[in-house]
Amino acid sequence: MRFVDEFRDAELASALSREILSVVEPGRHYQVMEVCGGHTHSIYKYGVDDLLPENVELVHGPGCPVCVIPMGRVDDGIDLAHRDGVIFTCFGDMMRIPGSHGSLLDAKAQGADVRMVYSPLDALRIAQKNPEREVIFFAIGFETTAPSTALTLKRAKAERVENFFCMCNHVTIVPPLRALLDSPDLRLDGFVGPGHVSTVVGARPFEFIPADYGKPLVVAGFEPLDILQAIQMILRQLAEGRCEVENQYKRVVPYEGNRRALEVMAEVFELRPHFEWRGLGFISQSALKLSDAYADFDAELRWEVPGVRVADPKACQCGEVLKGVIKPWECKVFGTACTPERPIGTCMVSPEGACAAYYNFGRFAREREVV
Amino acid sequence: MTAQHEHCDPAHGCITCGDQALEMRVVAVDSARGLAVCVDDAGRAAEVDTLLVEPTAAGERVLVHARVAIAKVGAGVAA
Numbered sequence: 038m039r040f041v042d043e044f045r046d047a048e049l050a051s052a053l054s055r056e057i058l059s060v061v062e063p064g065r066h067y068q069v070m071e072v073c074g075g076h077t078h079s080i081y082k083y084g085v086d087d088l089l090p091e092n093v094e095l096v097h098g099p100g101c102p103v104c105v106i107p108m109g110r111v112d113d114g115i116d117l118a119h120r121d122g123v124i125f126t127c128f129g130d131m132m133r134i135p136g137s138h139g140s141l142l143d144a145k146a147q148g149a150d151v152r153m154v155y156s157p158l159d160a161l162r163i164a165q166k167n168p169e170r171e172v173i174f175f176a177i178g179f180e181t182t183a184p185s186t187a188l189t190l191k192r193a194k195a196e197r198v199e200n201f202f203c204m205c206n207h208v209t210i211v212p213p214l215r216a217l218l219d220s221p222d223l224r225l226d227g228f229v230g231p232g233h234v235s236t237v238v239g240a241r242p243f244e245f246i247p248a249d250y251g252k253p254l255v256v257a258g259f260e261p262l263d264i265l266q267a268i269q270m271i272l273r274q275l276a277e278g279r280c281e282v283e284n285q286y287k288r289v290v291p292y293e294g295n296r297r298a299l300e301v302m303a304e305v306f307e308l309r310p311h312f313e314w315r316g317l318g319f320i321s322q323s324a325l326k327l328s329d330a331y332a333d334f335d336a337e338l339r340w341e342v343p344g345v346r347v348a349d350p351k352a353c354q355c356g357e358v359l360k361g362v363i364k365p366w367e368c369k370v371f372g373t374a375c376t377p378e379r380p381i382g383t384c385m386v387s388p389e390g391a392c393a394a395y396y397n398f399g400r401f402a403r404e405r406e407v408v
Numbered sequence: 409m410t411a412q413h414e415h416c417d418p419a420h421g422c423i424t425c426g427d428q429a430l431e432m433r434v435v436a437v438d439s440a441r442g443l444a445v446c447v448d449d450a451g452r453a454a455e456v457d458t459l460l461v462e463p464t465a466a467g468e469r470v471l472v473h474a475r476v477a478i479a480k481v482g483a484g485v486a487a
Contacts, residue, residue: 156475185474233429236479289479297460
């Protein structure tokens with residue numbers, strides 16, 4: 038299968054592993070952050086970290102869409118789901134994210150009409166089939182998903198669908214990366230850049246990382262050899278004294294991104310002044326809301342939402358995990374009180390969450406032999 | 409055409425929530441509506457919005473997220 042088999046080849050993986058070993062300095066400890074939760078999932082699914090020398094540590098970043106949704110936004114969504122006549126729609130994992138008094142799945146069990154959709158377009162179709170009801174789509178995700186919501190809202194406007202609304206929680210990738218880089222307790226040597234977000238935004242928005250912070254970033258695909266090669270490219274840059282943005286995922290990611298996607302997003306959305314991220318706090322201009330031209334579809338204008346800020350449970354250390362400060366197994370409730378079946382924190386819900394990836398692939402502690 | 413719903417359920421994880429995308433092959437194009445029928449490598453079909461990657465043609469591989477094609481696969485490498 039083209040673009041799959043060649044990126045899972047064991048001999049090529051061994052060769053890359055040897056190349057990595059040849060470029061690392063003995064005695065130096067390297068920390069490389071994979072920004073995207075999809076990379077975290079692939080790393081543990083395929084055992085990519087087992088092919089790295091002991092002194093190359095992978096740090097897991099904040100790029101898991103459901104993991105960064107704060108509890109207060111979940112509560113707001115649940116509040117809307119209970120309104121009379123409302124059909125509330127969202128993606129699958131979002132239904133299990135805990136709010137302060139349960140999840141959307143719990144709200145459904147209590148009688149709210151909460152429906153899972155695969156795409157925003159599915160939610161629009163539900164609205165068209167139920168003209169006597171008001172349908173809310175709870176939009177989440179980075180720039181990978183935002184174009185889909187934007188296209189759906191354009192269709193809703195063109196088709197004059199008046200009972201379709203969006204509660205927009207889309208976030209953008211660059212501001213949290215800058216916030217992480219400004220964090221004094223994080224020491225990183227480089228980044229594996231998010232592949233799917235980059236299909237939309239391109240690689241150019243990451244140029245501030247080498248320019249302002251002196252750290253390389255390599256945009257990578259999601260097959261095991263993609264990730265291994267990206268790590269090799271980062272380590273080679275460090276060995277050669279270079280520091281730049283490179284694109285390992287050229288078969289999909291144009292350096293300038295998808296111009297049409299960016300245009301449709303610019304038409305439908307505008308930046309929020311600030312937005313709360315789970316574990317990271319409020320970050321300026323890091324999320325999207327509907328533009329004035331699409332205000333008629335904005336659920337937060339149609340209904341009054343509580344908007345109360347809710348603190349994370351004390352036992353939950355998702356914030357430290359999302360910042361890469363601790364490993365998932367270092368959280369005191371990991372694998373005991375917090376499991377994928379009964380998650381306390383968001384990072385245990387989605388398979389792309391770092392905690393769920395560690396739990397599902399049996400990484401309860403770091404025990405690696407020195408290569 | 410709801411085969412991709414198999415990838416989105418609370419028990420097994422949601423690929424849309426996970427920021428994942430799925431490579432699919434275009435099998436039929438409705439350029440007037442900006443839509444195409446695409447199949448994944450298991451042969452499952454879905455209706456996909458192709459407005460962001462037009463023009464598309466049968467046989468091309470596209471990267472699909474939330475029922476929208478966000479990129480053409482292999483566009484940046486030699487065939």
